[in-house]
Amino acid sequence: MDTKCLATDGGCVKSCGGRKPLAIKMQQVLDITVLMGGPSTEREVSLVSGGAISDALQRAGHKITRCDISPTDTSALDRKGIDVVFIALHGLFGESGEVQELCEKRGLRYTGSTSLASTIAIDKAASKEAFRNAGILTANWTMIYKGQSQADILAAVEPLGLPAVVKPVDGGSSVDVTIARDAAARDAAIADCVAKYEKVMVEAFVKGREFTVGILGKQALPVIEIKPGSEFYDYTAKYADNSGTQYLFDHGLPEQTVANMQSAALLAYESLGCRDMSRVDFIVDAAGDAYVLEINTIPGFTSHSLLPMAAAKAGIKFDELVCKIVDMAMQR
Known part of the structure; x- marks a missing residue:
C-alpha cells in the first residue's frame, strides 16, 4: 500500500467555532498533514476519523494534506513545510508508537502521546x-503465548474463573474480543486468538x-x-x-x-x-x-465516537475539539 496524499487549502481563516469561552483561537494558517488509514484492522475507522478531522481543520482555514500512510512508504513525512502532523491512525502502526517515532526523528510536531507512551x-x-x-483498580489477567502447552495454559487461566475475556494484547476497537462463558468457549477463543496474534490476554470478567x-x-x-x-x-x-x-x-x-x-x-x-x-x-x-x-x-473521531460526544457535553464542539488538539501540539 503506497502513501496517498491529497492537499487541500482552506478558505478564510476562522476561529474554531467562534465561542468566546474557548481559550484557543487559531488565527494563523497552518500546514497540517493528517495521517489516516494505515495497515491495521481498524483501517476503515481511521479513514472516517481522518476525514472528519481533515474537514474540521479545513473549515478552520488551514492547509490540509490527507495521507493514507503505509509502513513501507513514509515519504509524506519528508515533505517540507509541515507545521504539525495530526495522527488519526487507530491500532498498530498508529497507536503503537511507530509513527510517533518517525515524527520524532524528523523533528516534527505531532498530536497525541509520545512514542514511548503509545508503546506502553x-x-x-x-x-x-x-x-x-x-x-x-483493574481486573486480574494472564498472558498466553504461541507454543505454550495446554497444561500451562490451563494452569494460567483457570484461577481467573469464568466467564473470561479473551483479547489481543495490542488490538483496539474491540476487534477479536470474546467473552467466554464456559471452558470450551474460552479454550477455543484462546486457540483462535493465539493463531492470529501469537500472544493474547485472558482477563477475569467483571460483571x-x-x-x-x-x-x-x-x-x-x-x-x-x-x-x-x-x-x-x-x-x-x-x-x-x-x-x-x-x-x-x-x-x-x-x-x-x-x-x-x-x-x-x-x-x-x-x-x-x-x-x-x-x-x-x-x-x-x-x-x-x-x-x-x-x-x-487515539480515540475515534467518527459521527458517534465517544471523545467528541463527551467534549460536546462539556461545551466543546467538534471543530473546536480538533483545533484544541492541534494547538496543544503547536505549543511543544
Missing part, C-alpha cells in the same frame, strides 16, 4: 501493570455497567455510560451499527463515584505519560467499584 498504552499487559503500580471517560489535555470530560444492544460494546456497536446502543450522561451514578472515575482516568493517563487526548474505559460493578479496562490514546 497499546500493550494491554504493560498498561495494566502500570495501572496496578499506580494503585488503579457491571460500561462507562468511558474522555480526557482532553489535563481535563477529564463528562462520564458516559454505554448500553450496547449486543452483549458488550464490540466493533459492530462502535462503528458499523450502533442503532441499539445508548450513550447516557444521565446515568444515575453517585457524584462521588463519577469523581472517582474521572480521577482514576486522569491517573491512568498520567501513569503512562499520555498527552493531548485519550479515552479510558471502565466497568463499574454492583458494589460501585470502577475497574479500568484500557486506555485508548
